[in-house]
Amino acid sequence: MFAEALALPASLDREQVSGGRRAPQKPMNEAQFEAFYRKTAGSLWSYIYRMTGDPATADDLLQKTFLGFLRANPTFESDEHARRYAFRAATNLALDHFRESKRDRLRLDSLTPRSATVADRGELRHDVSRLFGELKPRERALLWLAHVEEAGHDEIGEALGVKSASVRVLLFRARKRLAELLSKAGIGPEVTR
C-alpha cells in the first residue's frame, strides 16, 4: 500500500523491496516496456538512421532491436542499464546489416533527408549530413554516441564491443577524420568559446 502511495520509479519498482530483502528482479511488464520504449525509441531510431543512412532500414532495425529485447526478456538493474543494452543490440544489428549487405558505400547519398517535407533543407546541414555519411559505420557510431547521446567511453565501448581504453583512440581518429572532411568541404569549425 505504501509502495503504491509512494509511486516508486519503474526501475526501483521492479526490485520489489520486501522485508528488508530485495526480491529477484523481474523482466519488464507491458507498462514498463511502454515507458521505456517512449523514452528510448526516438534516440535509438536516430542513432540507427545515422549509422545506416536509410530510414526504412532504421525502422526495420529498430523493430528488430525491441523484438530481440523483449524476446530475451532480460532483467535490468536500472533503466540506464536497459538503455545500454538496447544501444548495444542496435549497434550489433546495424553492423550485421553492413556485413550482410556490403552496400555501405552505395548508401552514402541517402544519408541526407529524402522528403521535401523534412524541415531541414539548409545547404550547410545537407553537407554535414553527407560528410558524416562518408565516415565508416563504426566512426559514425562512435561520434553519435559520444556527441549526441553523450555516452561515456565505457558505455561506447560496451555498445561497440571494444575495450573502453580503445575508445579514446578510436574517437580521436573519428573526430580528426570528420574535421578533415569538414575542412576540405570548407565547413570550418565554428568554435564558440
Place this chain on the structure above:
Amino acid sequence: MSECRFERDVIAGRWTDTLRAHVAQCADCEATMLVAPQMKELASIDVREHPLPDPQVVWLKAQLLRNTIAMERASRPLKVFQAISYAAVAAAWTAVLAWKWAAIQAMLHSLTPATLLQNAGQAASLSVTFFLAIFLLSSVTIGLALHTMLAED
C-alpha cells in the same frame, strides 16, 4: 587511457577560462572541439518522416513471436518422434519384404488366371504370420500418414 575529464564540457560547450586553457594543451579535447558544433547541428536535424511504431504493437508482436518460438520448441520432440517412426516403419517394411521376398515373387508370378485355376486347390506358400505382419504394418503406416496430415492441418 581513460576519458579526459573535460571532454563532456567541450561537447556541451560549457566554456570557461580553465577549459580554454586545457583545450590548448589537450589533443583529444581539441579534436572534440573541431567537430562538436557540427555534431550538434546534425543531432538537431529531425529526419523522421513518420511516427515510430506504437509500443503496444511492438509488445504484441513480441508476444506472438515468443508464442511461435515456444510452439516450435514444444513440437520439436514430436517431430523427432515422427522422423523416428518414419524410419522404423520403412525399416519394418524392408525387413518383412526381404524376409519373404522369394515367396512374394512366386505369389506374384502365380497371379495369372491360368495359374490361379491350376493352383486353386493348393495351400498358400505365405504364412498367416506374414499376412498379419503386413496388416499390422499397413495399419501403422496409414495411422502415421493420417497423423502427419492432421498435424499439418
